[in-house]
Amino acid sequence: xxxxxxxxxxxxxxxxxxxxxxxxxxxxxxxxxxxxxxxxxxxxxxxxxxxxxxxxxxxxxxxxxxxxxxxxxxxxxxxxxxxxxxxxxxxxxxxxxxxxxxxxxxxxxxxxxxxxxxxxxxxxxxxxxxxxxxxxxxxxxxxxxxxxxxxxxxxxxxxxxxxxxxxxxxxxxxxxxxxxxxxxxxxxxxxxxxxxxxxxxxxxxxxxxxxxxxxxxxxxxxxxxxxxxxxxxxxxxxxxxxxxxxxxxxxxxxxxxxxxxxxxxxxxxxxxxxxxxxxxxxxxxxxxxxxxxxxxxxxxxxxxxxxxxxxxxxxxxxxxxxxx
Amino acid sequence: xxxxxxxxxxxxxxxxxxxxxxxxxxxxxxxxxxxxxxxxxxxxxxxxxxxxxxxxxxxxxxxxxxxxxxxxxxxxxxxxxxxxxxxxxxxxxxxxxxxxxxxxxxxxxxxxxxxxxxxxxxxxxxxxxxxxxxxxxxxxxxxxxxxxxxxxxxxxxxxxxxxxxxxxxxxxxxxxxxxxxxxxxxxxxxxxxxxxxxxxxxxxxxxxxxxxxxxxxxxxxxxxxxxxxxxxxxxxxxxxxxxxxxxxxxxxxxxxxxxxxxxxxxxxxxxxx
Numbered sequence: 001x002x003x004x005x006x007x008x009x010x011x012x013x014x015x016x017x018x019x020x021x022x023x024x025x026x027x028x029x030x031x032x033x034x035x036x037x038x039x040x041x042x043x044x045x046x047x048x049x050x051x052x053x054x055x056x057x058x059x060x061x062x063x064x065x066x067x068x069x070x071x072x073x074x075x076x077x078x079x080x081x082x083x084x085x086x087x088x089x090x091x092x093x094x095x096x097x098x099x100x101x102x103x104x105x106x107x108x109x110x111x112x113x114x115x116x117x118x119x120x121x122x123x124x125x126x127x128x129x130x131x132x133x134x135x136x137x138x139x140x141x142x143x144x145x146x147x148x149x150x151x152x153x154x155x156x157x158x159x160x161x162x163x164x165x166x167x168x169x170x171x172x173x174x175x176x177x178x179x180x181x182x183x184x185x186x187x188x189x190x191x192x193x194x195x196x197x198x199x200x201x202x203x204x205x206x207x208x209x210x211x212x213x214x215x216x217x218x219x220x221x222x223x224x225x226x227x228x229x230x231x232x233x234x235x236x237x238x239x240x241x242x243x244x245x246x247x248x249x250x251x252x253x254x255x256x257x258x259x260x261x262x263x264x265x266x267x268x269x270x271x272x273x274x275x276x277x278x279x280x281x282x283x284x285x286x287x288x289x290x291x292x293x294x295x296x297x298x299x300x301x302x303x304x305x306x307x308x309x310x311x312x313x314x315x316x317x318x319x320x321x322x323x324x
Numbered sequence: 325x326x327x328x329x330x331x332x333x334x335x336x337x338x339x340x341x342x343x344x345x346x347x348x349x350x351x352x353x354x355x356x357x358x359x360x361x362x363x364x365x366x367x368x369x370x371x372x373x374x375x376x377x378x379x380x381x382x383x384x385x386x387x388x389x390x391x392x393x394x395x396x397x398x399x400x401x402x403x404x405x406x407x408x409x410x411x412x413x414x415x416x417x418x419x420x421x422x423x424x425x426x427x428x429x430x431x432x433x434x435x436x437x438x439x440x441x442x443x444x445x446x447x448x449x450x451x452x453x454x455x456x457x458x459x460x461x462x463x464x465x466x467x468x469x470x471x472x473x474x475x476x477x478x479x480x481x482x483x484x485x486x487x488x489x490x491x492x493x494x495x496x497x498x499x500x501x502x503x504x505x506x507x508x509x510x511x512x513x514x515x516x517x518x519x520x521x522x523x524x525x526x527x528x529x530x531x532x533x534x535x536x537x538x539x540x541x542x543x544x545x546x547x548x549x550x551x552x553x554x555x556x557x558x559x560x561x562x563x564x565x566x567x568x569x570x571x572x573x574x575x576x577x578x579x580x581x582x583x584x585x586x587x588x589x590x591x592x593x594x595x596x597x
Binding site: 036065070076080103 | 458
């Protein structure tokens with residue numbers, strides 16, 4: 001069992017999201033009955049080389065054929081296997097979207113589709129490899145649980161929870177190597193239950209993936225300006241923890257959603273869909289990637305440029321509150 | 325079941341296809357349902373190891389209707405085999421029915437998989453066959469596709485994969501009726517020698533007249549022999565058995581009027597007599 005400690009958190013950060021995903025899957029290899037892990041020729045890129053070497057009978061590289069991978073994963077799930085199927089975010093969520101829809105959505109087969117390199121972590125590989133729209137596509141398909149872990153520790157927690165969870169999931173991994181850790185000690189993780197990381201009254205950040213850390217950074221900077229910001233880690237995008245949103249609406253004057261995803265159809269949209277019915281509601285600022293294919297660059301450089309680094313988020317929020 | 329009994333079963337299926345197509349008073353996929361009747365009669369009457377009284381039997385052979393619009397043949401076979409009652413069968417395409425224009429996963433009715441969108445079934449079959457091997461089970465998996473369906477690229481991903489994985493517990497059947505939604509398949513995607521295509525992808529291939537019960541029984545007897553998947557390329561006639569529907573693509577998806585129904589039933593009666 002992988003333990004969340006300050007030392008491990010630092011080591012995982014250096015290893016990055018994909019490497020830690022591989023370690024997490026390796027750690028459940030023994031304890032998870034009927035586990036099968038499928039890759040569309042990205043086993044090594046998914047950090048699964050050690051899993052493959054340790055459990056050759058539980059791993060299958062099915063070839064560069066994502067549609068076939070999802071269909072075969074579904075057939076295995078139908079026979080009682082607990083299947084993790086991995087590829088880059090757009091290849092699962094869009095190339096094989098209809099296979100996901102028929103098999104995971106319509107038939108509710110027990111497949112965990114794991115999207116590595118989502119958001120813009122693929123940096124210089126460019127938009128062909130980015131996960132800009134994957135959350136929007138996946139969360140619109142009925143029956144699929146969508147989780148976007150905040151950091152490497154939460155990737156471990158998510159993989160462990162997914163192994164215990166019966167039913168289809170889409171797990172969206174953002175972040176690259178040297179992901180800053182949000183968690184350095186163990187905490188209670190439950191699919192569908194958001195985590196309040198910081199209290200505040202002027203606004204509540206609702207974030208997931210890498211933007212949880214950036215929101216915490218923004219909240220600290222805002223604090224110095226006398227603005228009190230709460231932070232909620234909405235790691236599960238679907239089913240949405242509406243109680244956590246209710247709490248935020250009750251206790252703070254504004255909502256700011258932050259996600260490493262297009263501003264269309266992701267976390268911001270999910271929260272807005274929920275709050276739209278309210279007669280009175282606080283203002284809601286949706287921060288994320290623009291509705292555009294952005295110029296590829298260094299990952300950190302792009303987060304800064306697109307206004308998704310902590311200081312940029314803080315500045316945008318300050319301006320937003322001033323406008324009110 | 326021997327050939328004469330399968331012949332009776334096929335005739336029963338065609339008659340009941342006409343009954344529910346007329347009864348539902350809606351368009352239905354008649355042509356592609358009728359072209360598969362002998363194949364399905366052979367499977368459900370003789371080949372498949374299934375228990376209609378115990379539809380979730382773990383060791384049952386799996387059948388996946390990848391050409392999901394072929395439900396008329398499929399539901400008629402499930403009726404003939406005893407998976408579906410007359411009462412359930414009669415609800416086809418009515419409100420709240422479990423039997424709509426494409427299969428919806430329902431193991432209690434013997435329906436293994438939800439289909440309708442083409443090019444999904446063979447990949448699922450691969451997963452089932454892998455699962456069977458990993459569990460040490462000797463049940464077999466049959467996936468029924470259309471030739472039009474083989475336009476889908478995902479079919480060929482699965483064809484390559486099944487050969488690579490040496491899935492000798494997998495049999496695909498192609499209902500090769502040479503007509504698809506918009507017309508003559510040869511003018512849309514010409515396969516040339518479809519059997520040769522499968523062969524060069526590493527499959528064992530049988531090529532049969534898909535309405536000849538003896539040839540079908542022989543072909544099914546030859547599957548599962550070698551360390552490779554098997555495909556039966558079954559040459560069929562779309563709309564088979566009803567003269568005005570045969571090779572007439574107007575009947576791909578059409579409503580059966582009372583006059584059409586009476587004609588069809590008269591023909592089937594005459595043939596059987």
